[in-house]
Amino acid sequence: MSIRVQFLFWVLVVCLVAIGGVGYTSLQFSKQAVFKEAVDKAALLGSYTEASLHYSRTQAVPMVKHLVGEERFYPEIMSGFVMARNVADRFTHTQPGYAIKNAAIDPLWPESKADQQELQVIADLKRDKSLKNTTGFMVKNGKEFFYEARPMVITEKCLGCHGDPKDASRDQIMIYGAENGYNWKVGDVTSAMFVYVPVSEALAIAKASAVKLVVMGTAYSLCALLLMAVFLGVKIVTPLKTLCKRTEEISLGKNLDTPITVKSNREIGELARSIDRLRLNIARLIKKKS
Ligand code: HEC
Known part of the structure; x- marks a missing residue:
């Protein structure tokens, strides 16, 4: 899951x-x-x-x-x-x-x-x-x-x-x-x-009022969950997937010239910048060796 x-x-x-x-x-x-x-x-x-x-x-x-x-x-x-x-x-x-x-x-x-x-x-x-x-x-x-x-x-x-x-x-x-x-x-x-x-x-x-309250509460919660799912997808899951892919590439020495461009100035952004520094360092190391 x-x-x-x-x-x-x-x-x-x-x-x-x-x-x-x-x-x-x-x-x-x-x-x-x-x-x-x-x-x-x-x-x-x-x-x-x-x-x-x-x-x-x-x-x-x-x-x-x-x-x-x-x-x-x-x-x-x-x-x-x-x-x-x-x-x-x-x-x-x-x-x-x-x-x-x-x-x-x-x-x-x-x-x-x-x-x-x-x-x-x-x-x-x-x-x-x-x-x-x-x-x-x-x-x-x-x-x-x-x-x-x-x-x-x-x-x-x-x-x-x-x-x-x-x-x-x-x-x-x-x-x-x-x-x-x-x-x-x-x-x-x-x-x-x-x-x-x-x-x-x-x-x-x-009883009917209590049932109405539960039904409406569930409906509002589902709407909130939908918004949350979209937010998680856009702000966390997609950037994380990109970072995963790029880290994998870096570990294989591939695609080292393309900068990592994940736009976020929070934790994910920090992670992206760290991985980007890693990319540059690895690229430099490989160049030195050759
Ligand atoms: C003058 C006569 C009379 C007196 C005194 C009297 N009752 Fe009755 N009572 C009746 C009658 C006639 C009925 C029937 C009422 C009806 O047609 O619903 C009745 C009905 C009742 C009922 C309803 C159940 C039933 O029997 O139909 C209760 C309970 C009751 N009386 C209690 C009392 C109590 C307690 C007292 C004393 C504090 C009392 N009565 C004094 C004539 C009397």
């Missing part, structure tokens, strides 16, 4: 390693930015949902109860969860990809039933009651989500509707039946409020 090819090969290797490193680091930074944004969005959405649930429970529902009487139950205006569910439905309708779900092990509303992954998270929250929330990633229908789950701890107040079905209002039993969503125990964690933030698209964009 010629010195030029060897040199360019190693420069290419160094460039590719550097480009790979830059691409990988850029991907990691972009991923971190996506996750940071997802964490912030989930926290914001979770707090907002909790706040609206709190308002319904503490302000709206007691007032409606006072107006309609304790024995009647209209879920749409008397259950914070029904209100939260409907607000969430509207929100996710305008913000596709997001999801808010009050997932329960045994819910009144069948669609709120926790799936396998949610059951696992609820079990974790149940095990460690000191946790205010838990976060992580889930893949649903092939799409990746960042989730935040806040545990719903059962208090005495919940038992009127989620305790013994006999204590629940007639309206509630008529709408939801008496089978599921009951016999919850005070202090227990039977559900959690999940907020899902989609990250698949942002991650795909981050």
Whole structure:
């Protein structure tokens, strides 16, 4: 392999390693930015949902109860969860990809039933009651989500509707039946409020940017290598080849009258001048002998 090819090969290797490193680091930074944004969005959405649930429970529902009487139950205006569910439905309708779900092990509303992954998270929250929330990633229908789950701890107040079905209002039993969503125990964690933030698209964009960076970096490096190859050819390889040829001739005593004309005032030029001095000296020596 010629010195030029060897040199360019190693420069290419160094460039590719550097480009790979830059691409990988850029991907990691972009991923971190996506996750940071997802964490912030989930926290914001979770707090907002909790706040609206709190308002319904503490302000709206007691007032409606006072107006309609304790024995009647209209879920749409008397259950914070029904209100939260409907607000969430509207929100996710305008913000596709997001999801808010009050997932329960045994819910009144069948669609709120926790799936396998949610059951696992609820079990974790149940095990460690000191946790205010838990976060992580889930893949649903092939799409990746960042989730935040806040545990719903059962208090005495919940038992009127989620305790013994006999204590629940007639309206509630008529709408939801008496089978599921009951016999919850005070202090227990039977559900959690999940907020899902989609990250698949942002991650795909981050990956595509990293790939673009690598492709462009490789293209620029190849252009630089081409220029370098031309430079090496003109400034080093061709003069060196000429000098080699002339040194060979001098060693054979040939062509001693033709001066060496390699134009370079750097190292190659110095070498050319030295060889030229050698040519003159050898020519002189040969003349002396003869
Ligand atoms: C006045 C009755 C009432 C009270 C009190 C009440 N809930 Fe509910 N809760 C409901 C109804 C009705 C639903 C069904 C909501 C729906 O249709 O999505 C529900 C739904 C839920 C859900 C969603 C899963 C499911 O069962 O459908 C959770 C979680 C929940 N409630 C937790 C609580 C907690 C915790 C408390 C106490 C702090 C509480 N609830 C107090 C009536 C009540």
